[in-house]
Amino acid sequence: MIRKILLIALFFAATLCKAQYNTMWLPDTLSGTNFNLTIKDTFAQIVKTGNQTITSGINGKFWGPTLFVNKGDVVHMNVTNKLNDSTTIHWHGMHLPAVMDGGPHQIIPPNTIWQPYWTVKNNAATYWYHPHLHVMTEEQITKGIGGLLIVRDNVESALPLPRTYGVDDIPLVLTDRDFTTSNQFSVVPYGDSMLTNMTLRAQYTLPAQVVRFRILNAAIERSYNLGFSDGRSFSIITSDGGLLNAPVVLNKYLLHAGERVEILVNCTGQNGTNVDLKAYNSLLGGFIAGGENFTTGPFGNFLGHKDFNILHLNIGVPTSNPITTLPATLTTNTLLNAANASITRKLTISDSTGVVLTPPVLGPNAFILNHKLFDINYIDYKVSLNNTEIWEITSSSVFGHPFHIHDVEFNIISVNGAAPTAEQAGWKDVVFIPGKTGGGPGGGGTPTVVKFIAKFDDYADELHPFMFHCHISLHEDEGMMGQFVVTNPTAVNENVAIAIPFTLYPNPANDKLFIQFNNQDQSAYYITITDALGRTKLMLPKPELQNGIDISKFSKGIYYISIIEDTTKQMVTKSFIIN
Numbered sequence: 001m002i003r004k005i006l007l008i009a010l011f012f013a014a015t016l017c018k019a020q021y022n023t024m025w026l027p028d029t030l031s032g033t034n035f036n037l038t039i040k041d042t043f044a045q046i047v048k049t050g051n052q053t054i055t056s057g058i059n060g061k062f063w064g065p066t067l068f069v070n071k072g073d074v075v076h077m078n079v080t081n082k083l084n085d086s087t088t089i090h091w092h093g094m095h096l097p098a099v100m101d102g103g104p105h106q107i108i109p110p111n112t113i114w115q116p117y118w119t120v121k122n123n124a125a126t127y128w129y130h131p132h133l134h135v136m137t138e139e140q141i142t143k144g145i146g147g148l149l150i151v152r153d154n155v156e157s158a159l160p161l162p163r164t165y166g167v168d169d170i171p172l173v174l175t176d177r178d179f180t181t182s183n184q185f186s187v188v189p190y191g192d193s194m195l196t197n198m199t200l201r202a203q204y205t206l207p208a209q210v211v212r213f214r215i216l217n218a219a220i221e222r223s224y225n226l227g228f229s230d231g232r233s234f235s236i237i238t239s240d241g242g243l244l245n246a247p248v249v250l251n252k253y254l255l256h257a258g259e260r261v262e263i264l265v266n267c268t269g270q271n272g273t274n275v276d277l278k279a280y281n282s283l284l285g286g287f288i289a290g291g292e293n294f295t296t297g298p299f300g301n302f303l304g305h306k307d308f309n310i311l312h313l314n315i316g317v318p319t320s321n322p323i324t325t326l327p328a329t330l331t332t333n334t335l336l337n338a339a340n341a342s343i344t345r346k347l348t349i350s351d352s353t354g355v356v357l358t359p360p361v362l363g364p365n366a367f368i369l370n371h372k373l374f375d376i377n378y379i380d381y382k383v384s385l386n387n388t389e390i391w392e393i394t395s396s397s398v399f400g401h402p403f404h405i406h407d408v409e410f411n412i413i414s415v416n417g418a419a420p421t422a423e424q425a426g427w428k429d430v431v432f433i434p435g436k437t438g439g440g441p442g443g444g445g446t447p448t449v450v451k452f453i454a455k456f457d458d459y460a461d462e463l464h465p466f467m468f469h470c471h472i473s474l475h476e477d478e479g480m481m482g483q484f485v486v487t488n489p490t491a492v493n494e495n496v497a498i499a500i501p502f503t504l505y506p507n508p509a510n511d512k513l514f515i516q517f518n519n520q521d522q523s524a525y526y527i528t529i530t531d532a533l534g535r536t537k538l539m540l541p542k543p544e545l546q547n548g549i550d551i552s553k554f555s556k557g558i559y560y561i562s563i564i565e566d567t568t569k570q571m572v573t574k575s576f577i578i579n
């Protein structure tokens with residue numbers, strides 16, 4: 001009997017040990033030039049036992065597909081919002097027209113299809129897409145809306161790099177979550193549980209060869225100080241927006257919210273061994289997200305100022321055509337030259353200690369940009385098209401903030417006067433602004449000064465701004481965000497009210513609706529179709545009208561089409577019938 005109990009106990013101990021890890025989930029992939037993305041509320045069994053978690057997913061249960069696009073292609077996105085709330089989808093890192101950017105201005109109401117498109121001009125690297133609805137970003141990212149966007153180009157494709165998705169080229173989406181006792185997400189800045197590709201206690205098997213990880217910090221707030229449990233070094237091959245000139249060999253890499261990095265890890269000859277990818281966050285100071293050791297209160301969590309596992313790696317047999325050596329060089333980046341800058345914009349980051357903020361914020365202080373909270377009706381800057389600009393950010397905040405700008409990839413010029421380290425000396429769209437040196441939350445100390453340089457080419461639009469903000473979603477939602485428009489000073493701006501005659505045909509329609517402007521110089525800047533109850537059904541930024549508008553999915557009835565004309569920015573609305 002005792003023997004039997006012992007055996008049962010042993011059996012349970014063994015299963016418990018096995019249950020320690022879960023095989024890491026891999027997002028599905030989509031490629032081509034036409035992408036259908038449907039966002040909806042759903043459930044996922046994230047915690048092994050007990051209730052499923054209420055999540056939001058894109059084409060799935062949690063998180064979304066990895067989109068592969070090629071530089072030079074025109075990509076069309078069909079984004080359908082099946083949530084009960086409005087949302088937006090922002091293409092983080094993409095250089096595209098502001099009206100396609102998916103920032104807080106491009107709101108997609110429930111049951112609406114939004115169809116942005118653009119020519120991929122970015123370098124090969126790992127980008128991502130995520131919601132950006134002001135004040136809702138933290139909550140909607142927490143529920144799991146987002147996905148990776150991988151750009152391929154000729155330069156990267158010609159290199160002997162691992163690129164078999166899920167085999168030797170592995171996406172890692174890092175975040176953390178807090179679960180209630182009934183396994184539901186709490187919307188909090190820091191979670192108690194690490195999620196790697198939405199998997200708790202993740203493990204994965206690697207082939208014994210050179211492996212590439214594409215790592216995204218998709219956390220609400222936390223930075224991850226990446227390293228391996230055996231102290232091995234790894235090669236950094238990209239910054240956010242492209243390849244570095246050459247791999248940079250390190251054994252720790254600090255990845256902040258919104259940033260991406262691709263690394264190569266050499267596992268050649270290590271078949272049968274294992275190693276952990278970890279966050280060495282005990283090495284972080286208290287003013288870097290994840291370095292604080294709050295155990296209670298709104299920022300309390302189990303992972304603060306601790307080292308913890310991100311991914312348990314089992315090394316198995318190599319593939320038949322393995323990459324076994326690391327490249328010595330990658331590309332030749334032509335970085336922007338400060339001598340060509342036409343303006344230095346001075347921005348500030350500060351703590352709002354003592355300042356009464358409306359609406360009230362979660363923490364003891366909000367963090368603010370340019371001495372004010374975000375106001376969607378206030379444009380901080382007008383940037384002239386083709387300007388090369390230096391942005392100089394002076395931070396008197398005690399805390400470090402990952403600063404992100406839309407539209408462009410930039411080059412860091414300096415952090416407190418020092419040139420960027422080799423792994424930061426490429427194309428970036430997020431730059432970490434460390435907290436001031438010395439002093440405390442109340443004042444004192446020496447501010448941090450970070451400078452970067454960017455060129456604002458290709459896309460001007462007086463109406464739709466681009467955003468800049470802290471990529472800690474909590475700070476962003478609390479108002480640590482500003483906006484700029486890129487303007488084209490040479491474009492003729494006719495403010496005269498002129499008629500915008502156009503014809504809609506056929507009317508009634510049932511499949512496709514065509515629009516013909518009487519004046520050939522006129523074109524559509526934005527088209528919105530609403531039904532008889534005023535509900536938005538379709539949003540078409542800068543639509544290509546030659547093939548008509550697909551209305552085949554709409555039910556019969558009266559609809560309204562509002563067209564904003566491109567040169568005059570005037571709006572005309574007409575009704576039509578679908579039968």
Ligand code: C2O
Binds near residue numbers: 130258467
């Ligand atoms: Cu990743 Cu403005 O966002």
Ligand code: CU
Binds near residue numbers: 090091092404
């Ligand atoms: Cu962005």
Ligand code: CU
Binds near residue numbers: 401402476480
């Ligand atoms: Cu911040």
